[in-house]
Amino acid sequence: MMPSWGAGTRGVGREIVGMRVHHLILAGLLVLASGSGSHAGATQTVQGRIELATFGSPAIPRMTYAATQVNGIAGWVFAVTTPGAAFRLETQDGVTGLEDVDVAFYVTLDDTEPVGAFAESGDEAGRVPAGASWAVVTLAAGAGGSFVYTAV
Numbered sequence: 215m216m217p218s219w220g221a222g223t224r225g226v227g228r229e230i231v232g233m234r235v236h237h238l239i240l241a242g243l244l245v246l247a248s249g250s251g252s253h254a255g256a257t258q259t260v261q262g263r264i265e266l267a268t269f270g271s272p273a274i275p276r277m278t279y280a281a282t283q284v285n286g287i288a289g290w291v292f293a294v295t296t297p298g299a300a301f302r303l304e305t306q307d308g309v310t311g312l313e314d315v316d317v318a319f320y321v322t323l324d325d326t327e328p329v330g331a332f333a334e335s336g337d338e339a340g341r342v343p344a345g346a347s348w349a350v351v352t353l354a355a356g357a358g359g360s361f362v363y364t365a366v
Contacts (some may be wrong), residue, residue, distance in 0.1 A: 256299070260363040262290040264315070264353040270333050272318040272350040273326075279350075280323040290351040290361070294319065297346050301365035303338040313356030317363070319346035 266288050268274050275289020285291060305313050317338055318328035330343035333354065342349075342365055353359045 256296050256366075258294070258296045258299075258363075258365045260290070260292050260349075260351075261361070262286060262351065263358065263360045264288070264290055264351065265358055267353040267355055267357060267359075270316045270352055270354040272316075272328065272331075272352050275352060276318075276320070276323055276348075276350045289353070291323070292349055292351075292363075294342055294346045294349050294365075296365040297342050298344050299342050299365040301338075301340060301342050301363065303332070303351065303361060303363045305337060306360035306362060308353075308359035309357040311356070313359030314354045315359060315361045316352050316354045318350045318352070319343050320348040320350065321345050323348055 263286055265286060268288050272289065275285075275287075275291060278284060278288060279291035301317075303315055303317050305315050307313070314335060315338070316331070316333040318331040318333075319342060320328050328350075329346050330340075332338040332340050349363070351361055351363065
């Protein structure tokens with residue numbers, strides 16, 4: 215049975231529902247137009263310190279982080295927010311002066327093969343691979359190395 219709202223209010227409920235539906239559709243279209251799935255204009259900066267060198271192997275820090283959510287012992291793991299963006303990974307300082315950081319990108323932390331890896335001597339630069347959701351920074355040489363990762 216339909217509720218009675220008094221004289222002159224017949225159909226008002228349907229009009230209100232209709233207006234709400236139109237507003238929801240408009241809001242959805244605005245969201246789609248403003249965020250087409252890309253991260254254009256987004257910047258991601260991650261700073262960290264890694265105590266122990268894994269000589270460029272991302273397996274140990276990736277598995278350690280997946281199990282414990284701990285960063286900084288054998289590597290640094292973080293969620294990528296700018297797939298496809300240009301990035302730069304710079305070594306800041308360290309205990310020995312020989313510190314060198316590398317980065318590997320993964321779709322999931324369960325993956326054993328990265329979708330991209332950068333392991334040159336010195337600073338790293340390139341593009342975050344499309345589909346990458348995780349990055350693993352490792353210390354290829356030295357000890358107690360600090361880094362800054364920036365993607366634009």
